[in-house]
Amino acid sequence: MTESNIAIELINVDKHFGAVHANDKVNLSVRSGTIHGIVGENGAGKSTLMSILYGFYQADSGEIKVFNKEFRATSSKQSIEAGIGMVHQHFMLVDNFTVLENVVLGSEGGALITESLSNARIELKRLANEYGLEVELDIAVEELSVGMQQRVEILKGLYKGAKVLILDEPTGVLTPQESDELFRIFEALKKQGVTIILITHKLREIMSITDHVSVMRAGKMVAHRETSQTNPEELAELMIGRKVLLNIKKSKAKIGNPVLVAKNLEIENEQGLKRVSNVSFEACSGEILGIAGVTGNGQGTLLKALAGILPISSGTIEIMGETITSKNTLNPEQLRNLGVAHVPEDRQRMGMISEFTASETALLGYHNDKNINQGVWLRRASVKANCESIMEAFDVRPNNPNLMSSNFSGGNQQKLILAREFERDPDVLIIGQPTRGVDIGAIEFIRKRIIDMRDTGKAIILISVELEEIMSLSDRIVVMCDGEITGTVNGTDADEATLGMMMANALESDDELTGIKS
Amino acid sequence: MTRERRLSWINGFLLPFLNVLTAFIATAIVFVLIGVDPIKATKILIYGALGYDEGLGYTLYYATNFVFTGLAVAVAFHAGLFNIGGEGQAYVGGLGTALVALYLNPAMSAWIVIPLAISGGLLFGALWAIVPAYLQAYRGSHIVITTIMFNFLASALMVYVLVNVLREVGEMSPESADFIKASWLPFVHDVFASFGYKIAKSPLNLSILVALFFSGLVWFFLWHTRWGFAIRAVGKSNDAAVYGGINPKKIIIVTMCISGALAGLVGINELMGVQHRLFLNFNYGYGFGGIAVALMGRNHPVGILIAAFLFGILYQGGAELDFELQNVSRDIVVVMQGLVILFCGGLEYLYRPILIRFLAPIEGAE
Numbered sequence: 001m002t003e004s005n006i007a008i009e010l011i012n013v014d015k016h017f018g019a020v021h022a023n024d025k026v027n028l029s030v031r032s033g034t035i036h037g038i039v040g041e042n043g044a045g046k047s048t049l050m051s052i053l054y055g056f057y058q059a060d061s062g063e064i065k066v067f068n069k070e071f072r073a074t075s076s077k078q079s080i081e082a083g084i085g086m087v088h089q090h091f092m093l094v095d096n097f098t099v100l101e102n103v104v105l106g107s108e109g110g111a112l113i114t115e116s117l118s119n120a121r122i123e124l125k126r127l128a129n130e131y132g133l134e135v136e137l138d139i140a141v142e143e144l145s146v147g148m149q150q151r152v153e154i155l156k157g158l159y160k161g162a163k164v165l166i167l168d169e170p171t172g173v174l175t176p177q178e179s180d181e182l183f184r185i186f187e188a189l190k191k192q193g194v195t196i197i198l199i200t201h202k203l204r205e206i207m208s209i210t211d212h213v214s215v216m217r218a219g220k221m222v223a224h225r226e227t228s229q230t231n232p233e234e235l236a237e238l239m240i241g242r243k244v245l246l247n248i249k250k251s252k253a254k255i256g257n258p259v260l261v262a263k264n265l266e267i268e269n270e271q272g273l274k275r276v277s278n279v280s281f282e283a284c285s286g287e288i289l290g291i292a293g294v295t296g297n298g299q300g301t302l303l304k305a306l307a308g309i310l311p312i313s314s315g316t317i318e319i320m321g322e323t324i325t326s327k328n329t330l331n332p333e334q335l336r337n338l339g340v341a342h343v344p345e346d347r348q349r350m351g352m353i354s355e356f357t358a359s360e361t362a363l364l365g366y367h368n369d370k371n372i373n374q375g376v377w378l379r380r381a382s383v384k385a386n387c388e389s390i391m392e393a394f395d396v397r398p399n400n401p402n403l404m405s406s407n408f409s410g411g412n413q414q415k416l417i418l419a420r421e422f423e424r425d426p427d428v429l430i431i432g433q434p435t436r437g438v439d440i441g442a443i444e445f446i447r448k449r450i451i452d453m454r455d456t457g458k459a460i461i462l463i464s465v466e467l468e469e470i471m472s473l474s475d476r477i478v479v480m481c482d483g484e485i486t487g488t489v490n491g492t493d494a495d496e497a498t499l500g501m502m503m504a505n506a507l508e509s510d511d512e513l514t515g516i517k518s
Numbered sequence: 519m520t521r522e523r524r525l526s527w528i529n530g531f532l533l534p535f536l537n538v539l540t541a542f543i544a545t546a547i548v549f550v551l552i553g554v555d556p557i558k559a560t561k562i563l564i565y566g567a568l569g570y571d572e573g574l575g576y577t578l579y580y581a582t583n584f585v586f587t588g589l590a591v592a593v594a595f596h597a598g599l600f601n602i603g604g605e606g607q608a609y610v611g612g613l614g615t616a617l618v619a620l621y622l623n624p625a626m627s628a629w630i631v632i633p634l635a636i637s638g639g640l641l642f643g644a645l646w647a648i649v650p651a652y653l654q655a656y657r658g659s660h661i662v663i664t665t666i667m668f669n670f671l672a673s674a675l676m677v678y679v680l681v682n683v684l685r686e687v688g689e690m691s692p693e694s695a696d697f698i699k700a701s702w703l704p705f706v707h708d709v710f711a712s713f714g715y716k717i718a719k720s721p722l723n724l725s726i727l728v729a730l731f732f733s734g735l736v737w738f739f740l741w742h743t744r745w746g747f748a749i750r751a752v753g754k755s756n757d758a759a760v761y762g763g764i765n766p767k768k769i770i771i772v773t774m775c776i777s778g779a780l781a782g783l784v785g786i787n788e789l790m791g792v793q794h795r796l797f798l799n800f801n802y803g804y805g806f807g808g809i810a811v812a813l814m815g816r817n818h819p820v821g822i823l824i825a826a827f828l829f830g831i832l833y834q835g836g837a838e839l840d841f842e843l844q845n846v847s848r849d850i851v852v853v854m855q856g857l858v859i860l861f862c863g864g865l866e867y868l869y870r871p872i873l874i875r876f877l878a879p880i881e882g883a884e
Binding site: 333380 | 748757760765
């Protein structure tokens, strides 16, 4: 290996945020023309490191070399000039601009847009041919599927002359098939000499696509490996510093009577768009019913309707002996009183109030309970005691009810929310994305608790975009695509390929080819 | 001291204090520019507002109004609503008070009349807020726009009512008859005199106790009842509130009614306490001043009491400046008020990054 084929080199890069040591003397060298994975738990410092590389933050000390040149970016513009492009987890696209306009954004050139647009068109055609990145240029970005939007992001980077592409959790929003397509693009880019840095927490991807992998833990770079020389177990152990059980053992489900029966549901989302149609299923006590699907295929809308947040427009839900129709609705509070608990998909915006203390977040949804209210008086001492006891039960750290909810880590926030819902001993549990953005240690804990709940005879409806999660927890799996159920499988029979086909509704795969959502 | 405590200390006390200080420094610069010695002006202002019984009485009397409107703005703010309509709600609330205080049987006991007249103010203030609240909750019209429009509507309505309905026959100026005696709130100097203490006459009356009572009530309501919890939940996160089984639409209506009712209490002080009749523009400027008071007081009743007192000082001290100095008019109060709003509201977090860097380590961003 000669000096010249190192694309990016970080030497002793150090970054503090106040008392937090986000990057502790990090060393990293990425060889040119390779795919380099960086794994680590949330909070391990991956994103900080990449933000330093992309000019969002400046390192406190240390050295950065890009293609053997000293590099110190104070803005993303400088990074782009040095040949670094970044595809963020949340796309930075203007929805109602066309693909072409989005790509040109930020490098318009002169006062008139026409000329730069036509130049860009020629350049993009070339790039598309070279890398196999076909995208229709004159279509508004909002019309594109998520996978296609991601391509636009990659094109944007390449158009600006990126020789190193950093992708932050790129497959979080993709179907397995779309992910495979993305990986094919990676291979094509690699052949053309583009260097790719892939930040992810999915070890499967690391194993299948990368050449090298670096592991971060608590701000430190703890290991560098050649991918072919390592395995997922070793990486997981390196990430959290101890052995973990990713596949939790569970006993056979003792399935009881149906407690939630949905028939021919049709549901509109907040904007009045029909997102769920003709959905029927039943959930029985003592089983976990997994609902799989790519984000935005109606699972979220379904979840909200089951929890009473959205009304249904037709069909019925029979739940704990009550029948919900478009006329006879139950609000979230009434459902809670019936014994239906709900862990929402969006922890930050819905499950908690980040500016409230932990004890107030633990009160959300239960503030009318008799045992904490005395006449008009909400007894804060009881509220606090209650919060302390559920924090104890779910090992929420720090165990301080007066701490602002936003100051807990993602895993502890999620544990607090789960504790709030689980500790009321509900009969039906509706759980959305229980482990999204949660570190591996907490994932293990949360999954065990969900199985414990099942074993005490609760009916659990689990919605997750993590197929691996659905597969390891569910006793039965329902797959949704475009608002409809495209398949049902038994948990034990499920495999990723079949589920993936169902998630993409492969019977109508014509839409996939053009990449345009119907 | 933990980092949490330090942060809340910075946000709750140090920041507002520095903001007010900056506003005063800016005011001092204005004084220099118009050729007034700022130190002399400060002395006049402080003495005028606090230095003698009568001045202090006026200061507290002005502050009473600001407590009512400040609380009104704060309650709405906790539900995420920016109630600009305090002006109109105070005005119409005064009408409610006046109707009770004009038309009840004069022979009735003050113990009955006064609570009823206060209720009249609460009720009419709430009614004036309910339409903008409904429009916000169920029709999506922005509360800022509708409450501003309702201020103009209130002005027009009150002119009509005073000129065409309440004006006494043969009377030239648009004002009502005198209220019945039973509705008059006692002056503080009269109360003191009845206990044998002699203090100078001022418009300060017992409505200041009403203001203190409602400050305590608002505090208890917001932080120690389930309804207060629901209001704050809606204010911080609509989605989370809905998830928690709270209906934000209802909360908007209820909160605006409470807000309007509190603003409607300005009439207690101005009409029942001092003037004993209804007249044009008695509410002038207090509704808007309440916004500044709430901003400065961090929407907390204790902060509002402090801020209202400060605004009382500005009002009364400003009047003294106008009286004492030739090249200063009463408008200087508006300038000072504007600067306080600018630094406490618009530039609220001006010093925050610096303070946090030196006094509390910030959390890491990952």
